[in-house]
Amino acid sequence: MSSLSSPADAIAEEQDHLDMIYGRLDETRERIRERLADQWRQPGVTPQERRQRDFAARDYAERLARYEAVESGLCFGRLDPHDGTPLRIGRLGLRGAGAEPVLIDWRAPAARPFYVATAVTSYGMARRRHIRTRGRTVTGLDDEVFDADPAAGGGPLVGEAALIAALDARRTGRMRDIVETIQAEQDRVIRSAAGGVLVVQGGPGTGKTAVALHRAAYLLYTYREQLGSRGVLIVGPNPTFLRYISQVLPSLAETGVLLATPADLFPGVTAQRAEAPEVAEVKGRAEMVEVLEQGLRDRQRVPETPIEFVVDRHVLRLDAGDCEPARRRARASGRLHNLARPIFVAGILDVLAAQIADRIGDDPFWDDPLGEDDAPGVPNVLDDADRADIRADLAEDPAVLAVLDDLWPVLTPERFLSELYASTGHPLLHRPMGDGWTAADVPLLDEAVELLGEDDRAARARAARIERRRLEYAQGVLDISAGSKSYEAEDDAEAEIPNAADVMEAGMLADRYAERQSLPAAERAAADRKWAFGHVIVDEAQELSPMAWRMLMRRCPSRSMTVVGDLAQTGALGGPASWGEVLSPYVADRWRLAALTVSYRTPAEIMSFAGRLLADAEPPIDLPHPVRSTGVEPDEWTGGPADLAALVADRAGGPGSLAVITAASRRAEVAAALPGLGQDLEEPAVLLTVTQAKGLEFDSVVLVDPEVIRTESPRGTNDLYVALTRATRTLTVFRLGSGCAARPS
Ligand SMILES: Nc1ncnc2c1ncn2[C@@H]1O[C@H](COP(=O)(O)OP(=O)(O)OP(=O)(O)O)[C@@H](O)[C@H]1O
DSSP states (O other), rough: OTTTOOHHHHHHHHHHHHHHHHHHHHHHHHHHHHHHHHHHHOOOOOOHHHHHHHHHHHHHHHHHHHHHTTTTEEEEEEEEEEOOOOOEEEEEEEEEETOOOOEEEESGGTHHHHHHSSSSSOEEEEEEEEEEETEEEEEEEEEESSSSSSTTTOOOOSHHHHHHHHHSOOOOOOOOTTTTTTTHHHHHTSSSSSSSEEEEEOOOSSSSSHHHOOOOOOHHTTTTTHHHHHHEEEEEEHHHHHHHHHHHHHHHOOOEEEOOOOGGOSSOEEEOOHHHHHHHHHHSSHHHHEEEEHHHHSSSSSSSEEEEEETTTEEEEOOHHHHHHHHHHHTTTTTTTTHHHHHHHHHHHHHHHHHHHHHBOOOOOTTOSSTOOOOOOSBBBOHHHHHHHHHHHHHHHHHHHHHHHSSSSSOOOOHHHHHHHHOOOOOOTTTHHHHHHHHHHHHHHHHHHHHHHHOHHHHHHHHHHHHHEEEHHHHHOOOOOOOOEEHHTTTTHHHHHHHHHHHHHHHHHHHHHHHHHHOHHHHHHHOOTTTOOOOESSSSGGGHHHHHHHHHHOOOOOEEEEEEGGGGGGOOOTOOOOHHHHHHOOOHEEEEEEEEEESSSSOHHHHHHHHHHHTOOOOOOOOOOOOOSSOOOOEEEOOOOHHHHHHHHHHHTSOEEEEEEEEEEGGGHHHHTTTTTTOOTTTTEEEEEEEEEETTTEEEEEEEOOOHHSSTTTTTTHHHHHHHHHHEEEEEEEEEOOOOEEEEE
């Protein structure tokens, strides 16, 4: 260990080592590039060989992408054990020429002391060093020496100088990874075992989102085999939030993760319609299961008054007595609605076939001893084959099909739900057909599939369509390659020239197409409602409705989940009062809780201001402990729209990001005062409602009318808590009055 070397010597030593590590990185990349090129040189004669080649190539391409992603900040730490060689910690693991480790992946067990060692519990380490770099150059070092007097040694923070530097950095509109400065309480969450449900509860800015993302990277590293094939799903509250966090996992060289909002989880449906929170709350209630079940029972009808219709000149008649046994049998089968329909249909066809057979096969003289042949007959001359023919004809008759569709329709979830909304007397749920889907509809559509069953015929038709497309694709390629030949078919000489169509058959090309369909797990999962993820991480989990939880649990039958949130920030009207309430229906009390208690975002000045504004909150809010202070107190202003515009222009002129946060009910008014502001987080200034700002952070926040935020919703106190805790540096409260000059209030 070189604790006695001068700072310049220490930097020079780290630079040497860093050069060597980057050298290894370059060599590794080159090796993978060569192997990738080798794969593409393989001819792949049989479809199986081609498939193997393409899988191998994809594997190399993914590995290459992983090594490319770690260019920046490759090595950021060093641990010096009391005995033994120093370990360099970095974004991934690398070996030297003699296979000795030259860089330890931050997720490896050996790297753990980097995040948890303290003077009191040093894990055999004498020193931890944070290495600062720009590009491939070492720019500075921060050392913590553990073999000094443990009693004097260190506070609760790990690598305090590096941490404070990270927290003081300007925000860019995109979340960054925290791999260099993960704190001990966060590390415990990140490295917690994959199995079971882990709940991470913590106040604003405690790093819940950051921890959730690093946990995903940790789990993929530790359980690569299982999770690589099943994928990890991360659920966030809205697309803006997903964009905000989207860079973190790629910067950690992990791509096998699907980021989605709950509204994205029903493939084929895009939920773009907005709706009132009260309506979303009703749709999210667990009782909606019963509403759907009842709605479906109502779609399995028997006629209240007899219905008559004509088939092939026969007037047929169905009444409740005819239909009830068929319905009873279909329901008693225990099959889902669409799958039970054939039983109902069979029962009704029997009834109708009997009506026709009775008429056309009836032999009025069957027991007439004076009949022509004078032999005892049968009352009906039709045999089983005749009856089967009648039944088969009926099964295709449009009039019969219309009646069956009325009594027991084949339902898609979309049709079922939109007809249910159109027919309900519930004032909040009622809406016309074809009105588009909202986020709260998605879990209901998903639930509907569970009641309706996926119509096998539709699935089979889909499979046939895909097969047809495969062949059409292949044929299309052949046609293109044969294009000139077909135009000039008369030209015999031209027809002699062989082209792709002559040397390759459509089936072979179709296999190629199928190979291209073999996408990474996350992408396949996005398109498959029945996909069972290896692990599911739910962020801002307090916002999910009971119906949304039911949908998520279906996506994760193994119940390997990380649930991240803060009950005190719940904005959704139907949000839970406790995590037990959310989870007990699925795992009883078999879930574990981890708490995060330190706020890395909100400075002490803003946190105590928030504490004063929320002092009367009921239940009381347990504020997290801020890790730093800026010396800048929040300021408060009152003025008109022009004053607000002037203040925002002044604040937006500074470096870093700015958000104006307002109550939803004041948004239009505030937007009119600030016409240049949109919602694009890449812009230096944005205008957001509290719901839109949830989970995000900005250097400066101008908070308009906190009192309106607090009173506009039953969850207003929670919303205000969210709004007050978005700033990393400065908070300005602006009360929008009717136009007097802006003045401090
Ligand atoms: N150990 C750390 N090192 C550096 N930065 C950190 C650390 N922990 C958290 N941060 C930073 O603190 C900020 C808040 O983190 P994050 O958004 O994950 O908090 P949160 O608990 O999800 O907040 P909210 O409840 O408001 O959504 C982010 O900028 C994050 O990068």
